[in-house]
Amino acid sequence: xxxxxxVAQQLVNGLVLGSFYALVALGYTMIFGVIKxxxxxxxxxxxxxxxxxxxxxxxxxxxxxxxxxxxFIAMLFAMIAVGxxxxxxxxxxYHPMLAAPRLSILITALAVSLVLQNAVLGLTGGxxxxxxxxxxxxxFDIGSLFIQHNQMVLVGTAALLMVALQLFVTRTQFGxxxxxxxxxxxxxxxxxxxxxxxxxxxxxxxSALAAAAGTMAGAYYGSIWYFMGFLIGLxxxxxxxxxxxxxxxxxMLGGLVLxxxxxxxxxxxxxxxxWKDVFSxxxxxxxxxxxxxxxxxxxxxERM
Amino acid sequence: MSEKxxxxxxxxxxxxxxxxxxxxxxxxxVAILVLMAVAPMIFGQYATVILTNALLYVxxxxxxxxxxxYAGLLDLGYAAFFAVGAYTVGILTLDFGLNFWLALPFxxxxxxxxxxxxxxxxxxxxxxxxxxVTLGFGEIVRFSARNLEITGKxxxxxxxxxxxxxxxxxxxxxxxxxVFCVLAIIxxxxxxxxxxxxxxxxxxxxxxxxxxxxxxxxxxxxxxLAAYIIGAIYGSIAGAFFAVNLGAISPESFSFTQSxxxxxxxxxxxxxxxxxxxxxxFIVILGPELLxxxxxxxxxxxxxxxxxxxxxxxxxxxxxxxAAK
Numbered sequence: 001x002x003x004x005x006x007v008a009q010q011l012v013n014g015l016v017l018g019s020f021y022a023l024v025a026l027g028y029t030m031i032f033g034v035i036k037x038x039x040x041x042x043x044x045x046x047x048x049x050x051x052x053x054x055x056x057x058x059x060x061x062x063x064x065x066x067x068x069x070x071x072f073i074a075m076l077f078a079m080i081a082v083g084x085x086x087x088x089x090x091x092x093x094y095h096p097m098l099a100a101p102r103l104s105i106l107i108t109a110l111a112v113s114l115v116l117q118n119a120v121l122g123l124t125g126g127x128x129x130x131x132x133x134x135x136x137x138x139x140f141d142i143g144s145l146f147i148q149h150n151q152m153v154l155v156g157t158a159a160l161l162m163v164a165l166q167l168f169v170t171r172t173q174f175g176x177x178x179x180x181x182x183x184x185x186x187x188x189x190x191x192x193x194x195x196x197x198x199x200x201x202x203x204x205x206x207s208a209l210a211a212a213a214g215t216m217a218g219a220y221y222g223s224i225w226y227f228m229g230f231l232i233g234l235x236x237x238x239x240x241x242x243x244x245x246x247x248x249x250x251x252m253l254g255g256l257v258l259x260x261x262x263x264x265x266x267x268x269x270x271x272x273x274x275w276k277d278v279f280s281x282x283x284x285x286x287x288x289x290x291x292x293x294x295x296x297x298x299x300x301x302e303r304m
Numbered sequence: 305m306s307e308k309x310x311x312x313x314x315x316x317x318x319x320x321x322x323x324x325x326x327x328x329x330x331x332x333x334v335a336i337l338v339l340m341a342v343a344p345m346i347f348g349q350y351a352t353v354i355l356t357n358a359l360l361y362v363x364x365x366x367x368x369x370x371x372x373x374y375a376g377l378l379d380l381g382y383a384a385f386f387a388v389g390a391y392t393v394g395i396l397t398l399d400f401g402l403n404f405w406l407a408l409p410f411x412x413x414x415x416x417x418x419x420x421x422x423x424x425x426x427x428x429x430x431x432x433x434x435x436x437v438t439l440g441f442g443e444i445v446r447f448s449a450r451n452l453e454i455t456g457k458x459x460x461x462x463x464x465x466x467x468x469x470x471x472x473x474x475x476x477x478x479x480x481x482x483v484f485c486v487l488a489i490i491x492x493x494x495x496x497x498x499x500x501x502x503x504x505x506x507x508x509x510x511x512x513x514x515x516x517x518x519x520x521x522x523x524x525x526x527x528x529l530a531a532y533i534i535g536a537i538y539g540s541i542a543g544a545f546f547a548v549n550l551g552a553i554s555p556e557s558f559s560f561t562q563s564x565x566x567x568x569x570x571x572x573x574x575x576x577x578x579x580x581x582x583x584x585x586f587i588v589i590l591g592p593e594l595l596x597x598x599x600x601x602x603x604x605x606x607x608x609x610x611x612x613x614x615x616x617x618x619x620x621x622x623x624x625x626x627a628a629k
Contacts, residue, residue: 038432096615102431106378107571108614114564114607122601230560234443237436278447281440288433289425 008145010263016151016220018259019158023213024236025243025251026165027086027206033182033246034202037094040109042210043233044116045082047226049211050218051120053078054131057219066134068153075215079208086207087200095196113233120226133219154216161212162252165205169248178202182246231277238284244297253295258283340485344478352481354593356549359484360542361585363491365569366578367538370495372567373576374504375531376511377427378435381442382566384422385536387449387558388415389543394461394553395454404467408544415540416533418445423532427525442563449555460554464547480549487545491538495578503530568610574620583621 024046031039057066057074064070093112097105139148169175181188181198189195217232218224235258243254258280265279266272287294344352368382389411396407422441426434449455456462466475474483498504506527509517518524547553569588574580595602613620 038436093611093615100618103372103376103378104614104618106432106435107567108611110380110564110567111607111611111614115604115611118601118604118607122604234436234440238440241433241436274451275447278444278451281444284440285426285437288429288437292429292433 005144006267008142010267011260012145012147012151014260014263015155015256016259017262018239018256019155020213020217020232020255021236021239021258022162022252022255023158023209024232025239025255026162026248027210028237028240029243029245029248029251030178030202030206032240033248034178034185034199035094035098037105037109038237039094039206040106040233041089041112041116042206043229043231043236044113045086045207045229046210046214046217046232046236047120047224047229048085048116049078049082049207049214050131050224050228051124051129051214052081052211053215054129054218054224057131057133057215061132061134066132068135071133071135071215071219072157075212078211078215082211082214083204083208086203089207090199090203113229117226117229124226126226128223128225131218131222131224133222135219150220154220157216158213161209165209166248168205174198174201234284235280238280238287241284241292241294242287244294247294247296250294250296257295337489344481349477352477354589356477356481356484358586358589359481359488360546360549361566361569361589362488362582363484363542364539364566365581365585365588366491366495367535367542368566369570369576369578369581370498370538371531371535372570373581374499374507374511375528376431376507377528377531378431378438379532379535379563380435380439380560380567381422381445381563382438382535382539383558383560383562384438384442384445385415385418385539386543386546386562386566387445387555388418388536389540390547390553390557391449391455391461391543392540393544393547394464397464398461399454404465404544404548405469408541411540411544412537415536415543419532419536420529423529427528427532439560439563442558442560446555446558446560449558455555458555460552460557461547462552464551464553466551467548474548480545483545484549487541492578492582498534499578503527507531568606572610572613572621577620580620587621 024042027042027045028039031037031042053071053074056077057070060073061070064073089112093108094105097108135150137148137150139146139151141147169178177188177193177198178201180191180193181195181202185195188198213232214224214229217228236255239254239258240251241254242257243250243252261283262276262280266276343355347355364382364386367385368379371377371379371382392411392414393404393407396402396410397404402410422438426437429437449460450458466473468474474480506517506522509520509522510524510527514524517527546557565588569584570581571584572587573582573584591606592602595605598605
C-alpha cells in the first residue's frame, strides 16, 4: 500500500469511529447544556442500547432478517427504551441533586454508571456477547481502496440523525426552548417554559442517540459486553470537549476530529495501536489545558 | 433540612459523644488498638489476610480523603498514584537491586512528581473537568504500565522481595498484618494532624468558598496542589507495601474499578471525617466478603447502596458533627 492508500483507508476508519463518538458526544453536550452536569452514565446508556438492540434484533430477526432493515427496527426500539431509561435516571437520580454541591451530583452520576454496568454484568455474566446481525461484507473499490456498504450505511445513518437533531434544535419551537433553558433556566421558568419537560426531552434525545450508536456498534463490530460503555464514554467526552462542551455542532465536529486523530495517530511511527487510547486521553488533557472552551464553545464561568 | 439534622444529631449524638469526651475517646482508642493487636490470634489466617487488605484500604482512603474530603477535588484516577508507588518499588528492587527501604523514598518522590504533573496544569479547571482529566490520567498510567517493557507489560512484575527489618524478614501474612497496622496508625495520626494544621484550615476554606479564600490571601492553586501531592504520597506508600506484600503486581490491580472502590470508601463512611473514612474502608473490603453468596450481584448491591447514600445521606453514614450541620 502506498501513502495515499493508507491516508484514504484511515480516513474511512476515522469517519466510522468518529460517527460513533459524535453520536455519543451529542448526548453529553446536550445534557451538559441544560443542567450543567457531566453525565458519567452516558457511556453506559450506549452499552445498554447495544444490549436492548441485540435483544430486539434477536426477537424480530426471524421475521425481517438480520440485515440493515432488521438492525434499524432494533435500533429504533433501543432508542425508545434507552431514551425512557435516560428520563427515569434524570428524575430519580439527578433531579433531587440539582441544588446539591457539584461534587455530590458528580458522584451520583458515577453511582448511576456503576449501577447500570453491574446490572448488565449480573444479567449477562460478564462475557462478550456475540451480536448476531447478518450484515454481510459487500462493498466497492475506489482505486485500491475498499469501502464496505456497512461503513456507508453507518456513517450515513449517523449523519441523518445529526441533521435531524440540528433541524429540531434550530427550527422548532421546542428546540428554541431547549436552547433557552441552556442559557438561563430560571428565566425560562419565569417566561412560562416548562423546564422539567424540556430537561426530560433532552435526556430522552441524548440517551436515544447513544442507544442508536450502541446498536449500530454492536451490529458492526459483532460483539457487546457490559463494560463497552466505559471507554467510549471517555472518548465521547473528549470529543465533546474538543468541539466545545454545550455546543451541538461542536460535538459532531469533535467526534469526527477525534475519530480521525485516532485513526491517523496510530499510523505515526512509535504510536502503535496499543497506544491508541493513551493518545486520545493525552489529546483530551492537552485540549482542556490549552483551550478549555474547545473549537466551537463559548467561554463559561463556573457555577458557584 | 433542619428537621433532618435534628434527627441526625439524635441518632449520632451518643456516637459523637464518645469522640468528644476525652476519657471515653482514649478508652475507645486503647480498645481498638488492643483489638488490632490480638485480631490475628482470634480470627485466624483467612481473616487476617482480609483485615490486612482492609488496612491497606484505610491508608488509601485516608490519602484520597485529603484530596476529595479536605480539598474538595474529585479525583477519579487515584489508583494511578497507588500504581506509581508499587511499580517504582518493583522496578527499583528488581532491576536495580535496591533495598526496599531505600526504594520507598523514591516511590514517594515519584508519586509527588506525578501529582504535580497531573495537578499543575489541571487544577485551574472546572471541578467536573478535573474529574475527567484525573480519570484519563489514571487510564494513561495503566495503559502505559501495560505497554512498557520496564513495567513487564500485561503480565506485570513478579518476584519482588519481601523487606527485611532489623535482621528480620517480613514474610508471613501475620507479619504483614502488623506492618499494615502500623501504616494505618501512622496514616490516621498524620491525617488528623493535617486536618488541624494551617494547611488543613486552608483546605476547609477553599472547599467552602474558593473566591473568599483567595480574597483572604490563600493561594488556592498552591493549596490544592499540596493536597494532590500529599494524597499521592499516601497512595505511593500504600502501593509500595502492597507490592512487597503480594510479591507480584500487574496493571489490572490499578484499574478504574480500583479508583472507584477507594472513592467509595471515602464517600460511604463520611467524606472528610477520619472515623467515617476508616469505617468506609472496612465496609468496602468486608462488605463484599460478607455478601459473597450473591456472586456477581454483590457489586450491584454496592452500587445501588452508593446511589442511595448519595440521595438520602449525602454526607455519609457517619458524617461527624460538623458535617451534619
